[in-house]
Amino acid sequence: MAAQTILFDFTLDKDKTADAQQRQEVAKILRNELEHVFPQLELAYSMESEENGYFSVLHENKDTIITCRIFQHGLLTLNVEYYLPDGKEPIISFDIGKSLENSLALKLKALRGQKLPALKRGDVARYFPSSDERIIEYDIDTLVYETRSPFQKIQIMHSKTLGNMLILDELQNIAESDLIYTETLMGRGIENYEGKEICILGGGDGALLYELLKENPKHVVMLEIDELVMQACNKHLNSICGDVLEKRKTDQYEIIVGDCVEYMKKFIAEGRKFDYVFGDLTDIPISGAPIGECWDFIRTIFEHSFKVLKPDGKYLTHGNGTSCIESLELFEEQLGLLKPKVKFTTTKAFVPSFMEEWLFYQVTFA
Amino acid sequence: MAAQTILFDFTLDKDKTADAQQRQEVAKILRNELEHVFPQLELAYSMESEENGYFSVLHENKDTIITCRIFQHGLLTLNVEYYLPDGKEPIISFDIGKSLENSLALKLKALRGQKLPALKRGDVARYFPSSDERIIEYDIDTLVYETRSPFQKIQIMHSKTLGNMLILDELQNIAESDLIYTETLMGRGIENYEGKEICILGGGDGALLYELLKENPKHVVMLEIDELVMQACNKHLNSICGDVLEKRKTDQYEIIVGDCVEYMKKFIAEGRKFDYVFGDLTDIPISGAPIGECWDFIRTIFEHSFKVLKPDGKYLTHGNGTSCIESLELFEEQLGLLKPKVKFTTTKAFVPSFMEEWLFYQVTFA
Numbered sequence: 102m103a104a105q106t107i108l109f110d111f112t113l114d115k116d117k118t119a120d121a122q123q124r125q126e127v128a129k130i131l132r133n134e135l136e137h138v139f140p141q142l143e144l145a146y147s148m149e150s151e152e153n154g155y156f157s158v159l160h161e162n163k164d165t166i167i168t169c170r171i172f173q174h175g176l177l178t179l180n181v182e183y184y185l186p187d188g189k190e191p192i193i194s195f196d197i198g199k200s201l202e203n204s205l206a207l208k209l210k211a212l213r214g215q216k217l218p219a220l221k222r223g224d225v226a227r228y229f230p231s232s233d234e235r236i237i238e239y240d241i242d243t244l245v246y247e248t249r250s251p252f253q254k255i256q257i258m259h260s261k262t263l264g265n266m267l268i269l270d271e272l273q274n275i276a277e278s279d280l281i282y283t284e285t286l287m288g289r290g291i292e293n294y295e296g297k298e299i300c301i302l303g304g305g306d307g308a309l310l311y312e313l314l315k316e317n318p319k320h321v322v323m324l325e326i327d328e329l330v331m332q333a334c335n336k337h338l339n340s341i342c343g344d345v346l347e348k349r350k351t352d353q354y355e356i357i358v359g360d361c362v363e364y365m366k367k368f369i370a371e372g373r374k375f376d377y378v379f380g381d382l383t384d385i386p387i388s389g390a391p392i393g394e395c396w397d398f399i400r401t402i403f404e405h406s407f408k409v410l411k412p413d414g415k416y417l418t419h420g421n422g423t424s425c426i427e428s429l430e431l432f433e434e435q436l437g438l439l440k441p442k443v444k445f446t447t448t449k450a451f452v453p454s455f456m457e458e459w460l461f462y463q464v465t466f467a
Numbered sequence: 468m469a470a471q472t473i474l475f476d477f478t479l480d481k482d483k484t485a486d487a488q489q490r491q492e493v494a495k496i497l498r499n500e501l502e503h504v505f506p507q508l509e510l511a512y513s514m515e516s517e518e519n520g521y522f523s524v525l526h527e528n529k530d531t532i533i534t535c536r537i538f539q540h541g542l543l544t545l546n547v548e549y550y551l552p553d554g555k556e557p558i559i560s561f562d563i564g565k566s567l568e569n570s571l572a573l574k575l576k577a578l579r580g581q582k583l584p585a586l587k588r589g590d591v592a593r594y595f596p597s598s599d600e601r602i603i604e605y606d607i608d609t610l611v612y613e614t615r616s617p618f619q620k621i622q623i624m625h626s627k628t629l630g631n632m633l634i635l636d637e638l639q640n641i642a643e644s645d646l647i648y649t650e651t652l653m654g655r656g657i658e659n660y661e662g663k664e665i666c667i668l669g670g671g672d673g674a675l676l677y678e679l680l681k682e683n684p685k686h687v688v689m690l691e692i693d694e695l696v697m698q699a700c701n702k703h704l705n706s707i708c709g710d711v712l713e714k715r716k717t718d719q720y721e722i723i724v725g726d727c728v729e730y731m732k733k734f735i736a737e738g739r740k741f742d743y744v745f746g747d748l749t750d751i752p753i754s755g756a757p758i759g760e761c762w763d764f765i766r767t768i769f770e771h772s773f774k775v776l777k778p779d780g781k782y783l784t785h786g787n788g789t790s791c792i793e794s795l796e797l798f799e800e801q802l803g804l805l806k807p808k809v810k811f812t813t814t815k816a817f818v819p820s821f822m823e824e825w826l827f828y829q830v831t832f833a
Contacts, residue, residue, distance in 0.1 A: 104544050178472070180548075
């Protein structure tokens with residue numbers, strides 16, 4: 102079950118859309134052209150205003166509904182929407198859409214035109230934002246698992262090309278395709294983990310723990326708040342986490358289910374220190390804090406992390422998409438506020454399931 | 468200059484949308500909830516039909532226009548559109564949109580809900596399809612160059628994270644981020660090009676020629692039809708093509724501007740043979756042939772290529788996105804029709820500017 106929405110937009114000469122009369126003219130041309138594709142097209146409604154231009158509703162048998170706006174600034178938007186039963190061919194195929202775009206652009210004498218790929222609405226969730234809020238459509242074919250934990254909405258979705266993906270509160274976290282994410286986060290081939298003591302904050306998908314254990318560390322402790330995330334990943338993401346989430350304690354590692362800040366406080370009180378601390382938490386605190394307080398949370402994590410770090414230790418974490426310059430600057434500003442002073446280097450990787458390049462930080466005492 | 472379009476959809480219990488009366492009820496709930504965000508909301512128009520359900524137009528000051536459809540199959544779509552002047556904050560920010568989605572889902576008792584990231588319409592082209600027609604939004608900030616050659620529309624666009632991208636007839640071709648594309652196509656580290664004779668069909672971006680020349684081949688001949696593509700890439704993509712497009716002939720290579728099929732016929736007549744032939748043409752023939760004849764074109768290329776290949780030579784080419792199973796099957800079917808018989812292996816790579824995994828073919832005589 103799904104509706105299809107196909108969006109077109111055209112940039113027109115401003116002089117052609119400045120007054121109501123001119124917009125009527127453009128609307129007429131548009132309608133004539135649409136009738137080639139929709140022979141039973143009817144005008145159902147139209148509205149005009151000095152400040153907001155022209156708007157109309159056209160339809161064919163009340164089935165395909167087309168809305169059109171002509172803004173006085175020389176922009177025309179056209180939204181075509183219809184119900185597409187399972188297994189039926191779309192009314193506006195890729196090629197028909199393209200040729201409609203071309204003929205409209207020609208007839209409207211548009212300066213530029215664009216047809217967006219058809220949007221599918223009503224079935225599986227497939228649209229997710231990049232870190233800078235761009236739309237990305239994933240080739241998701243199944244919702245494998247869904248539950249709501251006390252902390253967040255947990256979903257495992259299957260992408261045809263990326264494998265199973267972990268989605269937390271409707272944001273992409275990691276997929277089976279993302280070994281590069283873990284390897285860049287840990288600096289594989291650069292850092293030496295042999296015989297080292299390591300603390301992971303978060304990391305509930307198990308991928309980081311799994312990869313670290315291959316490098317013979319002395320001991321890894323992982324502090325993850327959400328038991329249900331680990332259960333979901335243990336079952337559906339074992340190509341990236343192996344069986345590390347099966348057991349909670351071995352000679353080599355311990356997984357503690359709880360709030361990482363509380364446990365770090367305990368470690369500080371005990372004087373327990375690590376060679377490496379990993380910040381592998383979700384971007385936004387899952388405590389339900391308002392977004393504005395996100396940076397307070399991040400700074401709290403930093404402050405505690407550096408208190409459980411040996412003097413020559415390293416704090417390794419992901420930053421954000423490299424296109425999020427502002428957010429990365431704010432992140433670095435927070436690092437700059439820390440006492441004692443720290444310094445950092447960065448690395449980058451294109452993460453398949455994020456569909457973008459991501460920045461990673463390696464932070465040490467200055 | 469841009470309009471913002473924000474799309475929501477909700478899956479409802481079918482029993483709540485089956486008749487006109489019920490749909491009216493749902494519309495009322497929706498309107499009440501929208502009034503929290505749009506206090507001056509007005510109903511401008513509504514339409515109802517047995518077969519196609521309910522449709523309405525709501526607006527606030529004719530500025531933000533909201534259209535709503537309630538399909539009898541239990542699907543509600545909501546399209547919000549307004550004009551966003553440059554530099555102004557959107558009316559529906561990411562967080563407002565998310566919270567509107569949540570409150571609507573709650574009040575409508577929806578089985579599922581989805582808010583698509585806001586679509587920007589009217590400025591630079593930023594939406595391109597994946598090979599399986601999924602929508603992908605690129606972080607394009609500038610149209611660097613645009614021209615129309617006798618063969619195609621040529622654009623160079625700048626993406627903040629992928630660098631300059633070559634766009635031919637509104638489809639992504641290659642970007643500065645895509646060394647992996649060229650390396651996978653040529654099987655770097657697997658194939659040995661030293662002292663070999665090579666023919667490239669297409670390859671106008673120069674990246675393949677540039678990388679091949681690093682491997683000390685005896686000679687490379689490149690057959691590219693579009694002079695203007697090479698000029699554009701020489702100027703705007705030189706991080707991936709170096710200066711190979713500057714000169715058209717050296718001791719090591721020759722670039723011939725012309726139809727590759729014609730030149731292959733010439734080579735066949737002369738008895739000229741190659742160790743490697745590369746199919747590095749655009750997916751769809753640029754000759755303007757109907758899409759249906761695309762496979763005829765591809766087969767023609769195959770047939771001629773194998774006639775200029777030495778008995779132990781290899782034909783290397785890209786296939787398609789790995790999610791395009793049908794298209795890949797058709798491609799392999801064409802290979803199966805060739806005489807003498809051929810056999811093939813495949814390799815894969817996630818190509819950053821395609822935002823998907825792509826399949827590459829290595830074909831030899833059976």
